Amino acid sequence: MTTRTIAGRTVRVDDEGFFEDPGQWDEELAAELAREAGITELTDRHWQVIRYMRKEYAEKGTGPTVRALGKSSGVSVKELYELFPKGPAKLAAKIAGIPKPRGCV
Amino acid sequence: MRRVVILGGGTGGTLAANRLRRRHPGRELEITVVDQDRAHVYQPGLLFVPFGLATPEEIVRPRDRQLLGGIAFLEQPVDRVDLGTDSVRLADGTELAYDVLVVATGARLLPGETEGLLGPGWMRDVFTFYDLAGAAALAARLATFEGGRLVVNVIDMPIKCPVAPLEFAMLADWFLEERGTRDRVEITYVTPLDAAFTKPVAARALAGLLDEKGIELVTEFNTGQVDGESGTLTSFDGREVPFDLAVVVPLHGGAEYVGRSPGLGDDLDFVPADPRTLQSTAKPNVFVIGDAASVPTSKAGSVTHFEGEVLVENVGRFLAGEPLDAEYDGHANCFIETGFHKALMIDFNYDTEPVGGHYPGPVGLPLLKESRLNHLGKLMFQWFYWHTLLPGRDLPGLGPDMPTAGKSLARNRGAGR
Numbered sequence: 001m002t003t004r005t006i007a008g009r010t011v012r013v014d015d016e017g018f019f020e021d022p023g024q025w026d027e028e029l030a031a032e033l034a035r036e037a038g039i040t041e042l043t044d045r046h047w048q049v050i051r052y053m054r055k056e057y058a059e060k061g062t063g064p065t066v067r068a069l070g071k072s073s074g075v076s077v078k079e080l081y082e083l084f085p086k087g088p089a090k091l092a093a094k095i096a097g098i099p100k101p102r103g104c105v
Numbered sequence: 106m107r108r109v110v111i112l113g114g115g116t117g118g119t120l121a122a123n124r125l126r127r128r129h130p131g132r133e134l135e136i137t138v139v140d141q142d143r144a145h146v147y148q149p150g151l152l153f154v155p156f157g158l159a160t161p162e163e164i165v166r167p168r169d170r171q172l173l174g175g176i177a178f179l180e181q182p183v184d185r186v187d188l189g190t191d192s193v194r195l196a197d198g199t200e201l202a203y204d205v206l207v208v209a210t211g212a213r214l215l216p217g218e219t220e221g222l223l224g225p226g227w228m229r230d231v232f233t234f235y236d237l238a239g240a241a242a243l244a245a246r247l248a249t250f251e252g253g254r255l256v257v258n259v260i261d262m263p264i265k266c267p268v269a270p271l272e273f274a275m276l277a278d279w280f281l282e283e284r285g286t287r288d289r290v291e292i293t294y295v296t297p298l299d300a301a302f303t304k305p306v307a308a309r310a311l312a313g314l315l316d317e318k319g320i321e322l323v324t325e326f327n328t329g330q331v332d333g334e335s336g337t338l339t340s341f342d343g344r345e346v347p348f349d350l351a352v353v354v355p356l357h358g359g360a361e362y363v364g365r366s367p368g369l370g371d372d373l374d375f376v377p378a379d380p381r382t383l384q385s386t387a388k389p390n391v392f393v394i395g396d397a398a399s400v401p402t403s404k405a406g407s408v409t410h411f412e413g414e415v416l417v418e419n420v421g422r423f424l425a426g427e428p429l430d431a432e433y434d435g436h437a438n439c440f441i442e443t444g445f446h447k448a449l450m451i452d453f454n455y456d457t458e459p460v461g462g463h464y465p466g467p468v469g470l471p472l473l474k475e476s477r478l479n480h481l482g483k484l485m486f487q488w489f490y491w492h493t494l495l496p497g498r499d500l501p502g503l504g505p506d507m508p509t510a511g512k513s514l515a516r517n518r519g520a521g522r
Contacts, residue, residue: 065261066327067263067372068372068373069374072372077329077341078329078341080341081327081329081341085342
């Protein structure tokens with residue numbers, strides 16, 4: 001575990017930059033995290049996914065997989081890849097300020 | 106009298122029923138197993154069918170014949186579970202009331218959820234070996250495959266037996282070498298994971314083996330579309346992998362009735378359960394075993410086997426009104442066929458990732474290392490499955506907990522996820 005400074009605030013993150021404590025996150029940080037990932041503007045569709053990720057994490061203790069997102073977030077898997085290129089579940093988790101999704105073993 | 110209803114007569118349902126019957130031989134417990142069909146498939150055998158090393162008939166037996174006396178078997182699809190009234194409704198309208206329900210209906214293949222997978226080319230140039238019909242059809246296709254690009258693709262996790270597609274790629278390398286056509290075939294392994302396998306130490310060992318065998322590895326590829334006409338896999342982010350023959354592991358979900366049963370399952374129709382006690386989070390009198398469960402370990406027969414003992418102990422405790430203190434540690438154990446009459450073995454649990462050493466003690470089968478002994482172990486396992494594992498007999502010295510005595514754990518303890 002390590003810390004880093006985003007938009008003038010110090011937060012705890014893991015080796016890959018995922019938040020350790022979702023409570024340290026707010027919408028201003030999300031916008032900055034998105035810019036770092038090459039997403040210049042967070043649209044309503046982005047926010048729909050980000051809010052869904054945070055709700056799922058709060059309820060289940062882990063972020064959803066891309067398949068679960070596609071089924072339940074109201075955004076299709078295809079669009080998820082357009083909104084959050086490469087790995088939507090990981091990237092959206094990072095921007096939503098939740099720990100890295102555990103995925104499947 | 107108390108009633109236990111077990112949904113599913115596969116590995117988990119059968120061994121749970123038999124263990125429960127042995128544990129509670131009297132009439133005070135009525136045990137009913139429900140399944141939609143009578144064909145119990147020895148699923149590890151599906152891997153061998155495409156290469157002519159097993160026939161479909163050799164790996165199927167009647168479900169009801171695997172159950173001990175004093176266990177009822179009903180052949181009916183499940184319509185839904187009603188958690189409110191503690192009852193199961195079957196497709197023919199029968200209502201089964203239960204004191205304890207055990208969900209053991211495994212995972213279902215969902216090829217229709219991937220665009221184009223069932224389109225032109227399906228069962229001609231695009232196959233899966235994850236069911237009997239697919240494995241048999243693929244055997245016929247491989248027997249006449251003269252050369253080209255063979256692509257093995259996992260669409261997305263979770264899947265049953267996450268090592269099986271790797272084994273398929275390595276056995277294909279061996280099979281083609283034996284036939285003298287290996288130099289005319291490019292083999293590519295395409296996975297949504299960021300490595301060959303989910304666990305880092307094993308992933309490195311397996312990636313090394315793929316490399317030695319000249320199997321190309323494509324990672325972080327999330328298949329969005331399969332085009333059997335042009336022979337192309339396309340990922341959601343627009344990358345393409347061309348193929349002449351594609352062997353695909355389709356998306357998996359839980360049984361359909363789970364989705365029709367309010368409150369029972371998750372988005373993918375798997376049933377969330379406490380990973381240690383296997384009690385469902387839906388209701389205390391519902392337990393889950395095997396692939397049907399949403400718990401953080403692999404969907405594999407060995408997991409189901411090791412869960413069995415804990416599940417039966419906890420069902421007994423629940424019925425007696427005692428606290429559930431039997432705990433499953435996430436133990437999984439897999440032989441991985443690597444071709445040329447060799448195999449390696451991995452052994453892990455919730456907290457410890459697969460490492461080197463020997464299983465189950467310092468003198469035993471080598472871990473994470475190819476050997477002929479492991480291959481023989483894998484072949485012998487089928488006998489063990491029908492005659493020891495399903496009947497629910499205990500093996501001396503092999504309990505459900507992961508053994509550590511023979512393992513190289515010093516630097517890796519706690520490294521698993």
